[in-house]
Amino acid sequence: MELFQLKLFQRLGERMGWLGARQTVLAQNIANADTPHYVPRDVKALTFAEHLTGAAPVTQARTDAKHMMGTSSPTSAIDDQKTKKQYETAPVGNSVVLEEQMIKLADAQANYQLMTNLYRKHVDLLKMALGRGG
Amino acid sequence: MDLMESLMISAAGMRVQGERLRVVAENISNADSVSEVPGGDPYRRKTISFRNALDRELGLETVQVQKVGLDQSDFKIKYDPGNPAADAKGYVKLPNVNALIEMTDMREAQRSYEANLRAIEVARTMLQRTIDLIR
Numbered sequence: 349m350e351l352f353q354l355k356l357f358q359r360l361g362e363r364m365g366w367l368g369a370r371q372t373v374l375a376q377n378i379a380n381a382d383t384p385h386y387v388p389r390d391v392k393a394l395t396f397a398e399h400l401t402g403a404a405p406v407t408q409a410r411t412d413a414k415h416m417m418g419t420s421s422p423t424s425a426i427d428d429q430k431t432k433k434q435y436e437t438a439p440v441g442n443s444v445v446l447e448e449q450m451i452k453l454a455d456a457q458a459n460y461q462l463m464t465n466l467y468r469k470h471v472d473l474l475k476m477a478l479g480r481g482g
Numbered sequence: 483m484d485l486m487e488s489l490m491i492s493a494a495g496m497r498v499q500g501e502r503l504r505v506v507a508e509n510i511s512n513a514d515s516v517s518e519v520p521g522g523d524p525y526r527r528k529t530i531s532f533r534n535a536l537d538r539e540l541g542l543e544t545v546q547v548q549k550v551g552l553d554q555s556d557f558k559i560k561y562d563p564g565n566p567a568a569d570a571k572g573y574v575k576l577p578n579v580n581a582l583i584e585m586t587d588m589r590e591a592q593r594s595y596e597a598n599l600r601a602i603e604v605a606r607t608m609l610q611r612t613i614d615l616i617r
Contacts, residue, residue: 364612368484371608375488375601376534379495379545381594382502383532446597457604464611 351471360467366394367460373428374453377444385441388449389428485612487542488605494544495598498532501547502591505530506584513579521569525577527553553578 351357370391377388410417437443505528515525533548555578563572 371605372484372488375491378597378601379491380534383534386534453604460608464615
């Protein structure tokens with residue numbers, strides 16, 4: 349049995365991927381804390397409702413082998429965008445607030461830990477079902 | 483891999499802050515450097531600016547030093563006829579370095595450096611937790 353065939357592990361993996369992507373975006377914001385005209389970015393929130401409706405990115409149907417696919421890939425689920433509501437903007441046009449980014453970073457880290465702990469807990473449950481303790 | 487990219491981005495952030503600190507140090511150490519010839523221009527304060535640009539090697543956008551420029555503001559002028567750099571009327575041009583501005587700049591660089599360091603720590607912890615899953 350492959351672990352990833354279980355929906356639960358699939359979701360955990362997806363969430364971990366999302367948190368990793370968010371961490372990268374936040375690191376980028378922090379690195380640009382003093383860059384003129386830089387607007388901080390954040391990834392689109394991963395919602396449970398989207399999972400249920402299966403909101404996959406829409407692509408054009410390829411009905412003929414001669415059809416060429418566009419060069420730009422469909423926007424992925426993990427999509428970063430400029431933060432619309434900004435806390436404050438410095439005179440040079442930079443709107444990164446380090447404290448805000450730090451809180452987001454701590455949040456991403458805590459959630460990541462939650463995901464890894466859940467993962468381990470469920471592996472332990474499977475082990476228990478196999479009769480090897482857990 | 484996302485987290486490795488994140489480490490690279492933070493490292494670039496730390497590098498530019500280090501560069502900035504170098505410029506600040508240059509300005510502070512030259513705060514009293516007058517001209518070598520009588521009536522000439524003294525040390526001109528240096529400025530540094532950053533930009534977010536694509537690093538083709540990594541395939542990511544990282545922060546880079548845009549340019550190290552010169553502060554075009556006026557020099558301070560002081561009456562000091564005994565100074566070797568004084569002009570015919572006895573005035574000496576002093577560098578346009580303001581210690582207070584340099585100190586503020588230094589503090590900001592330090593704060594940003596620490597923030598980048600923290601981002602690296604977080605990415606490292608996340609990586610470590612992922613590796614710990616196989617235990």
